[in-house]
Amino acid sequence: MKKWFALLILCIMTVTAAGCGAAENKPASNTAKSKSAEATETNINYLDQTYKLKTPVKRIVIAGSLESMEDAKLLGIEPIGASTVGGTFPELFKDITAKTEGIGEKTEPNLEKILKLKPDVILGSTKFPPATIKKLDKVQTTIPVSHVSSDWESNLLLLGELTGKSEEAKNIISDYQKDLKQAKETLKDKSSNKTAVILRIRQGDLYVYPEDVYFNSTLYGDLGFKVPSDIKKAKAQALISLERLGELNPDYIFVQFSKEENSSNPNALKDLEKNKIWTSLKAVKNGHINENAVDPMLQGGTALSKTTFLDKAVKWLDQNN
Incomplete structure (x- = not known):
């Protein structure tokens, strides 16, 4: 009887240990993963304006802003829709436009095409007249991206913040400043x-x-x-x-x-x-x-x-x- 009881206790201890081990080695739940990947409402401050968006954004349409296309290329971001030049995307952007749909020429964005794409955000251009920005904004929150060279850092940081690539954007700016310092010395x-x-x-x-x-x-x-x-x-x-x-x-x-x-x-x-x-x-x-x-x-x-x-x-x- 004692032997049988001792054997029973041993079995219970073995099963319990196995259960604990399984719990310890169990991967993080999908719930935890989904929470970390969930978009959260963020106030995006850009050139004295504030835009409320859920970030990181996944579906970006770039309307008229070749500046944003260049930033997207640098950060490795593929827009779902973008403006064309002469009916096509410039060869320069072939690495980010394989799955991108044309939404009209850079001066004439097609609102119907943009609406069908269901973007999370539209990156417009300060070259657009206010009336065009207003029309785009009715489709989805539209940020007019500056075409002025002195705003290049703000533009890159904007796209970085929107897409969860802020650190990459900051590093690019920092590297440029280092290279510029050396260039000034070379050409002084x-x-x-x-x-x-x-x-x-x-x-x-x-x-x-x-x-x-x-x-x-x-x-x-x-x-x-x-x-x-x-x-x-x-x-x-x-x-x-x-x-x-x-x-x-x-x-x-x-x-x-x-x-x-x-x-x-x-x-x-x-x-x-x-x-x-x-x-x-x-x-x-x-x-x-x-x-x-x-x-x-x-x-x-x-x-x-x-x-x-x-x-x-x-x-x-x-x-x-």
């Missing part, structure tokens, strides 16, 4: 007393931008090149004649030319290179012309544009005294 004897101009050829015409728009914020604000008078006066994209460019006669010229933006005049760059005024410029004579230093579809005032341009431009400028 060159940029302080030299003039530089970035030209964008669009449908055969030459354009310049204000000193805080396009790549100018990097060239002037970050690297310290002298700002020509026409750049200082510009309030937006401004047409510049070859004659006026000849009068400015800058030391360095960056030319951005893409087929997409010159469909009506595909030989514009070749024609420019043959022009007598162009060949008389000191930048041309000294070999200080850089054509497409970076992808011509880059917008200039984004983290991707700035990091890419800083790397390419500094290497080129350092080699061309």
Whole structure:
């Protein structure tokens, strides 16, 4: 009888230990996982405006903002819908648009298509008139993303906060500041007393931008090149004649030319290179012309544009005294 009782106690202890072990090794419940992945309502503060959204967002539509497309590329975010350029997505964004649906051209977002996609948020553009933003906002909360270069950090941090990638965004900004410090040291004897101009050829015409728009914020604000008078006066994209460019006669010229933006005049760059005024410029004579230093579809005032341009431009400028 005693032996039988001792055996019973041993069995009970064995079963209990096994049960405890199973409890100890049991994986975290699905309930706990779902809670951590659950979106929570967040106040997103961006350029003096507050937007209430459930973050992290999963379904993003990018309407008209190529700046946001560049940030998305840098952070590895695939929008469910985005604006097209000439009916397609620029080759630059092929790695994030394999599953993206076109929602119309960047100046004409298609509200019906956006509505069908059921986005969590719409990233618009400050280039849009208020009426367009208002229409988009009726579909879903719309944030007009700045196209001004000086807002590049705020833009990247916005997308990082929306998608749960704030740390990645902060690291990109920090790395840029480190690279910029080194670049300033490299070019300190060159940029302080030299003039530089970035030209964008669009449908055969030459354009310049204000000193805080396009790549100018990097060239002037970050690297310290002298700002020509026409750049200082510009309030937006401004047409510049070859004659006026000849009068400015800058030391360095960056030319951005893409087929997409010159469909009506595909030989514009070749024609420019043959022009007598162009060949008389000191930048041309000294070999200080850089054509497409970076992808011509880059917008200039984004983290991707700035990091890419800083790397390419500094290497080129350092080699061309």
